[in-house]
Amino acid sequence: MGGNAEQRLAQMGIALPVASAPAAKYANYVIVDGMMYVSGKGPSGHPRGKLGVDFTTEQGYAFARSVAIEVLAVLKDALGSLDHVKRVVKVQGFIHASPDYEEHHKVLNGFSDLMVEVFGDNGSHARSVFGAISLRDQLPVIVDSMFRVEV
Template sequence: MTELTAAIKLERLGISLPNASNPQAKYSNFVIVNSLMFVSGKGPSGNPKGKLGEDFNTDEGYEFARQTGIEILAVIKQALGSLDKVKRVVKIQGFVNATPDFEEHHKVLDGCSELMLDVFGDKGNHARSVLGAISVRDNLPIIIDSIFEIEE
């Protein structure tokens, strides 16, 4: 049985990738070293503002993390021409803009992690870390950076 392409999986999920957003300061959207692609921190589409535990709940945070994953995929597609050049999702790191008493950071980041599994299957299984932040750029609810192994 032939494995479905990432483009077909996205279509079945009802996801159309946007154009990759531009960096917000003096850095690159990504850097490739050998067979690793490092994608700079991305936030959710629409630039929502606020903190988890105050302005948003965990379910809303999950959706923001999923949207951020879509932004990450857009960078990869623009850079490589195809998501099928991803050999492995290596690491996802999330920074959740949260109140001091918010404790569900891991559930928020699942929005991005589950998207990677949906798009890449077993190759989407990755290491990850998630941190609570007292502030992030533009008061976004989440920022995620990521590392991918790619075809050279």
């Protein structure tokens, strides 16, 4: 796919929503010295439940992909254009899962895959994924992320 990040999204049929507001008393993002830190975001529709109990890995992948779309909306809102994102640096995923669930990494691929689809090689990033016994509002996935940006 050629073109800039927003053209790639359009080619994929993805329209960015209005960026959501923080769920509590914190900033949606902070930019310091060319780095943008996006607060943890959950999936659209606010599903409730655990991977391995209420949801399959495939559903978790879709949830993580919807989180990526939300994060892209925050980036666009903050920067005016996704072209100001120079690199996806680090992604941390928290997967609300049963104690015996082992496919956390496959769930977070939903987020990672979209970053690479949108930003190409600059979408490849370091990442960590953690299983969580609980998450706010019983969300199945929360992702926080860090980007190198040009402002």
